[in-house]
Structures are given as C-alpha cells and as structure tokens.
Amino acid sequence: MAELIAIASQIRRDIVRMVHGASSGHPGGSLGCTDFFTALYFKVMKHDPSFNMDATNEDVFFLSNGHISPVFYSTLARSGYFEKKELATFRKINSRLQGHPATHEHLPGIRIASGSLGQGMSVAIGAALAKKLNGESNIVFSLHGDGELDEGQIWEAIMFAAHHKVDNLISTIDWNGQQIDGPTEKVMSLGNIRQKFDAFGWTTLEMNGNDMDMVIGTLEKAKSLVGQGKPIAIMMHTVMGKGVDFMENDHNWHGVAPNDEQLAKALAQLPETLGDY
Numbered sequence: 001m002a003e004l005i006a007i008a009s010q011i012r013r014d015i016v017r018m019v020h021g022a023s024s025g026h027p028g029g030s031l032g033c034t035d036f037f038t039a040l041y042f043k044v045m046k047h048d049p050s051f052n053m054d055a056t057n058e059d060v061f062f063l064s065n066g067h068i069s070p071v072f073y074s075t076l077a078r079s080g081y082f083e084k085k086e087l088a089t090f091r092k093i094n095s096r097l098q099g100h101p102a103t104h105e106h107l108p109g110i111r112i113a114s115g116s117l118g119q120g121m122s123v124a125i126g127a128a129l130a131k132k133l134n135g136e137s138n139i140v141f142s143l144h145g146d147g148e149l150d151e152g153q154i155w156e157a158i159m160f161a162a163h164h165k166v167d168n169l170i171s172t173i174d175w176n177g178q179q180i181d182g183p184t185e186k187v188m189s190l191g192n193i194r195q196k197f198d199a200f201g202w203t204t205l206e207m208n209g210n211d212m213d214m215v216i217g218t219l220e221k222a223k224s225l226v227g228q229g230k231p232i233a234i235m236m237h238t239v240m241g242k243g244v245d246f247m248e249n250d251h252n253w254h255g256v257a258p259n260d261e262q263l264a265k266a267l268a269q270l271p272e273t274l275g276d277y
C-alpha cells in the first residue's frame with residue numbers, strides 16, 4: 001500500500017509539471033483520479049506494457065473523459081508503456097502526447113481518441129462484447145466524468161449494457177461534483193447517480209476514490225462480481241485537485257495551468273518518490 005501511495009505522489013508531481021510546462025491542460029480531474037489510475041495500472045488490471053492494440057488476453061481500460069490525459073500519460077509512462085522523459089513533450093507540436101489522447105499519434109497504451117465526451121462507454125461495451133465473442137475472460141474498465149453524464153449517448157449505452165448483459169464491464173464515474181463551468185448541481189443536477197445506474201439494471205458500488213485502501217478493495221470487489229449477468233458501475237467520490245490544497249474542490253482548476261509560483265507551491269506538497277522526468 002505504501003508503495004502505491006508513493007507512486008501516486010509521483011504521478012501527481014508529473015501532472016502539475018506537465019500542465020505547467022505546456023501552460024495548458026487539465027490538472028483538477030487528473031489529480032482527483034490519480035489514486036484510481038495508480039490502483040488500476042499497478043495492482044488491479046492484468047495488462048502488458050509491451051502493448052498490443054487489440055488487447056488480446058489482457059484487461060483493457062478506456063478513458064472516456066479524455067481531458068484528464070495528464071494522469072493517463074503519466075500512469076502509462078510510469079508503468080512502462082513509454083519513456084518517462086516523453087512526458088516533457090505534453091501538448092507540444094508533433095508530440096505523441098496531445099492535449100486529448102488520439103490513436104493516430106501511436107502512443108503505446110492509447111486505444112481510442114477521447115475528449116469529445118460521451119463516447120467511451122459505447123466503445124468499452126463494444127470491446128467487452130468482442131471479448132465475450134472471442135471467449136476471453138478478461139475485463140474491460142472505463143472511466144467517465146460526472147459532468148460527462150450530461151451527454152445523452154452515455155444513457156443509451158447504460159441501457160444497452162444492461163439489456164445485453166455486458167457483465168465483463170466495470171465502469172467508474174468520477175463523482176467530484178465539479179465540471180468545466182461550475183459545480184454539477186448548478187450546471188445540470190445529476191441527482192443520485194447511483195440510484196440511476198441501479199434503476200437502469202447495473203450492479204453498483206461506491207467508494208472514496210482518494211483512499212487507496214478503499215479503491216483497491218472496491219475494484220477487487222467489482223472484479224468478483226464479473227460474470228453475474230449485469231454490468232458493474234463504481235460511484236467514485238473524489239476531490240477535484242486532490243493533493244494540492246489551493247486546487248482542491250475548485251472547478252476553476254478543471255482546465256487551467258499553474259504559474260511558476262503555484263507550481264512551486266504544489267510541488268512542495270507532493271513528495272518526489274520515483275524521480276521527476
């Protein structure tokens with residue numbers, strides 16, 4: 001557990017350094033979801049950093065809220081998909097690390113373009129059904145923002161997955177209560193998301209997404225529910241900007257880069273554990 005918490009601290013450092021280096025990007029959701037990514041890639045998922053696009057015989061993850069690419073890129077680099085020094089190219093011209101992930105850059109670990117919200121669950125369902133057709137027992141994971149649930153396509157996908165018993169899919173919702181323009185309650189009230197997934201026929205779980213013990217325990221519990229006829233959803237409570245006190249719970253950090261002074265303040269709160277890129 002201590003090892004995972006140490007990895008998460010380094011990933012948080014990478015996130016603020018990358019966004020600062022590019023003078024643009026999305027630190028808020030990235031920092032909030034760091035513990036989830038760490039648990040998934042360093043503990044829960046069976047995956048191979050030598051990377052095959054088809055993900056044959058391995059678990060697979062799709063990031064639907066593609067704007068939180070900094071946490072995804074850092075996690076991929078830190079788990080061996082590509083060299084960590086490439087993180088320095090984030091959002092630079094001709095970089096493989098574009099602001100929103102895209103497949104034509106051929107960055108190992110990226111299997112779909114995302115950033116246009118609402119599409120990732122449909123993709124994950126397709127991949128999960130393909131695994132069933134191929135007789136594979138591996139699991140498909142996906143992540144979605146709570147603001148992303150404003151997209152109608154998500155609800156079509158939720159309905160479809162229950163109807164077609166896509167029970168090898170674990171979709172997590174980053175329930176941070178914030179989105180680009182303000183708190184989700186103000187922009188468009190989501191109500192009780194868990195009850196909505198329940199009503200649509202999914203098995204649901206809930207966790208504090210910034211408590212590593214709980215993240216691991218809940219993801220393992222979700223894995224144990226695979227194959228029981230229902231898709232699985234995890235309601236993940238996170239703090240936007242987690243780990244950097246002046247960014248926490250503030251939607252203004254959804255997509256803004258820290259200046260030099262703010263970067264220094266942020267890094268002072270995040271121990272360097274694996275060496276900066």
Ligand SMILES: Cc1ncc(C[n+]2csc(CCOP(=O)(O)OP(=O)(O)O)c2C)c(N)n1
Pocket residue numbers: 028029030065067068115116117118144145146147148149151174176178179180181240254
């Ligand atoms: C189809 C589509 N509509 C609008 C946007 C603009 N947009 C980017 S991020 C965002 C808010 C997303 O909120 P959430 O998923 O909660 O992300 P968080 O702010 O928590 O990181 C919006 C509306 C988009 N990227 N795609």
Ligand SMILES: [Mg+2]
Pocket residue numbers: 145146147174175176177178179
């Ligand atoms: Mg949100």
